[in-house]
Amino acid sequence: MTPQSDEDEVWRQIVASFNDTAERDSADQPWPDSENVPAEPTRRVVKPPEEPEPDEDPEIDDPEIDDPEKDDENEGHFEPPPPPPLPKLDLPTKLAWVALFGGPAYLLVAAMASWHMEGWALFTAVAAFIGGFVALVVRMGDDRPNDSGWDDGAVL
Template sequence: MTPQSDEDEVWRQIVASFNDTAERDSADQPWPDSENVPAEPQARRVVRPAETEHDDDHAEAAADGDEDEGHFEPPPPPPLPKLDLVTKVAWVALFGGPAYLLVAAMADWQMEGWALFTAVAAFIGGFVALVVRMGDGPPGDSGWDDGAVL
């Protein structure tokens, strides 16, 4: 017999015994009866910590707002960069062209050929202007080696 035929035989046995029931009794289970799924519910006991002087001081400090431990307040975000006129016009063209077409279609306006051409050209021109102005070089303040900072 080859190793492949042995493996095939093992798989046939696994598939043939897939729907067979287990031969074990519930008494032969390897775990205690307390862990069986239909176990009886056990009585529960609630344990509360004893109050101490430290707890009272902490409660007073929290009420006063003096101690703000564990509360994270992120720093304010940096201001948005100032955009030059060309970038502002490109963004307006990028969103303004499709917005005009959408409003005109929803309002069922009769669109002239030049208006349609202008809206599509504004969208394409705004996109191209933004892509061209993106810049693909490293930032100017990256230093001489442009590597990781440890």
């Protein structure tokens, strides 16, 4: 017998025994029988709660009562409250933001427009970006609030 025919015979045996059930002793199972999944899963039927029958139509003509048709239109719609106003910035902070974005913006526009840039203009744009960044970081501050107390705990 050749090695190829041995392999073919092994494959035929594997294919022939594919659908055979393995006979195992319960001691061979790695988990207890109580944790085996039942053959057919049990189904839970949940009935929706019964709604009481509606009484007669209310005869109150109150504008505070919502119209059911209007409720259907607004269902699922959330309108958030208006955001709080932005904090007021002082002049040095405004200048730092302008320098932070203005320097790279000038370089980008000049590059896209193929403007000839002098060395001092390049230096000024890069210095403005770096200076604006440093100014904002320095002004950021890491002071604790005045009402934080002695324990350095969470402040809500």
